[in-house]
Amino acid sequence: MVSSKTIITINIALGITAFILVLSLLGVTIPSVGNALYVLDPNEAVCITNYKDNYNLISTDLCCTELQQQLVKGEESNQVINMNNQKISVNKHYYTSTNTINYFINNKAYHYCKNNGFLV
């Protein structure tokens, strides 16, 4: 026979769960681990477009929209891209094929897009 103390503990847990479910129904969101990862990353968000030999920076805003359109999303690609005499570190690669526009982003940009609801 389960003790009443145990039942009360379970009830408290169920009460908290019910509260969280009500918040979820009302559309209230709780800050996620992803959000913390974004805030703690000291780098600036970077998104590079690449077509053949051409590389260019674009805004993360525009980037997030383009990334979610690609077939291959978030392929690990830790490398440094040389661009206009700059060396830029990236972490992920997005593309549909090698002969269409490819995108390279860093983890900061990844967390930015993900935290804002994009399917990256």
Add this chain to the structure above:
Amino acid sequence: MKKKRGGKKSLVALYVLIFLLCLNLALGTLVVAKSRGLLIPRQPELVIVDNTIDLKQLTLEQKIAQMVIVLGVQYYSEPLKKMQLGGIHLHAMQGEEQFQEIVGHFQEGMKIPFFVTVDLEGCVNPFANFIKFSAVSEINELGQAFEKGKKEGQFLDNLGVSINFAPVVDLNDEIWNCRSFPGDSKMVTELANAYILGMQDEGIIATAKHYPGKTLVIKDPHNYLAAAEITEDDLYPYEQLVEKETVKAIMVSHLITYGKVNSEGKPSDASKRIINELREKFDGLIITDEINMLGMKNFYSDLDTMYLEVFKAGPDIILNFNKDPNEIHRMIRIVAGAVEQGEIDESRIDTSVRRILEAKGFKVE
């Protein structure tokens, strides 16, 4: 006595446990149903006789829904079909069969079919995993441009696509180096015209974008909307395509513009002035760029204000690629509320819906 009280306490705790278990089960079911969009109400079934639609038959929400194109996510097909939205936009997939399957799934049972839209430009190609198309930057002859449009049009028609968000007619692609036709504004216009003729010859609606221009030259790595000066040269392709009565749709960008056209400090696709000036010359479909873009959302204090500003500006079709069908439904309800309160004229909604339904091949009363 102590034993009796202890026993009563345990019984109460047990009853509370059972109650909380049932409550959690009910709430959990509701949360899952809501996340899948299953709580969104179904719009009434339409009666269509002789391919003719009476606008008075449509509810206000049905009419507004026709003006919205969303992401075609199969997981959410049920709520999207219940809302009877105007269209679905498809991203890259593994193979042709997947595209055909998803289009078939969405169109099944729809009295008013969805527009099915894609971004097939060439170097932007959602089908690149199984078919290659040339970039427009590689096209420099009218015959080539026409053939490219025709070949892509045939392919898209076979898949069940109805609108291609292409060609880009902005000048001088300094960012991607592949999205604009080569040459000056005159050459870009002629090549784009030939491409559009080829594509529309196969029954696909082509879309000149992104009005009023300059979207391929603004290199701004920040997360807010950029501003640009629009010149006569930028406007030339759009004006010519409209004058030739070639193009059936024009997409308006989020760019804040000044110079030859002035968006008065607002994103162009939320500017009544920009949309009205375009409408005076062009009677085809005016489509916004994707409003779920962060720069667009960050420009406004909240989503409700953004939705109302965009609809009030007067475009026919609004692209909203927020994947949550509940948010799409909420947008429709907000706009419907604005119409009911007289903030938005219902006749403006009717005009756009008429244009949309006619583009879908219906007669409208």
